[in-house]
Amino acid sequence: MRLHSLLLACLISSLLLLGGCATNSASNFKLSNLAKSDIDSVTDMHIKEVHKLCRELTIKLYKRNPRELAKAPPGTTVKKRIAQIFSNQRIKGFTELNGAKSTKAITLSFSEEYPGDRVFALMAGLSSMLFAAYNYQDEFFLLDEIDQQKLYNSARNLETVAWQLNNRRNSTGERYILSNGVSENGIRNLSYERLFGKLISLQDMMALLIADTTNRNITRVVQSAASMTFLPI
Known part of the structure; x- marks a missing residue:
């Protein structure tokens, strides 16, 4: 019981730190909350x-990889992509990806x-995989x-994706999707790695x-992050 309370306190603290201070709880109260446990x-x-x-990760990846958005249907914006990624298509699969979702879309x-648009395939896959976990x-x-x-x-699949994002390259030696890198001044940009770290934790x-x-x-x-396979969800 003590472990349960400690884990609950740690998770709440982490969420508050990640999401900022909570607003007044009374103003956010809903009748449906009566049918909820603490968990x-x-x-x-x-x-x-x-x-x-x-x-946040989707926006950052599109900023780093504008060439991928250019592959999308005419008139597609990052905002429209986000709406697609978090739509109910996550459940049945994405038409643009030939019905692929979850880890199959990530592999694509x-x-x-x-x-096609690799950022869309990656994030549509991540979104549907995490949605399936819930x-x-x-x-x-x-x-x-x-x-x-x-x-x-x-969480283990996220580790695999983070590794592939940094290391998978095509036949010409270029990374499929750009993420972490080093600026002209030698400063490393690890913001993508930090986002994955938050999701994994x-x-x-x-x-x-x-x-x-x-x-x-x-x-x-026991699975190496460099593994090319994903665990079932």
Whole structure:
């Protein structure tokens, strides 16, 4: 019980630090909150923070890779891409990606044969993978369940994606998608790595909290971040 309380306190503190100070709780109260446990409320906060970080990552990747947005259908903007990435297409797959979603869409973004918008394929895949880890729900209530193994697996998959983003190259030696780099002054830009680090830590902390709450174990997998395979969600 002490571990559960400690994990809950740590996760709430992390979310508040990442998302800024909370507003007045009374003004944000909803009747539906009566049907939520503490874990449900923390899960909801967590999902919002994950969405926020994914949106931030999408914007940064498009700024770094304008050539990818140029491959999109005419009139497509970053704002429209974000709306697509977080739409219900995450559940059934993206038409532009031939129905691919989750890790299949991520794999497509690092395929030499893929001619389309790689940032879209990557972030559409990440978004749908993380959404699947939460049973395709944006909000949780008392009778809802969540699988700690899916959360853990998604964290390991994020590590794999972060490695591929920094290291996967095409036949000419160019990275498929630009991210971290070094400026002309020799200053390293690790902002993308930090975003992935936040996402990974949130998923891991949530997995531990759910495992402790439900008295279920997490099957830990020894897998190199350089692995080309993803764990099932």
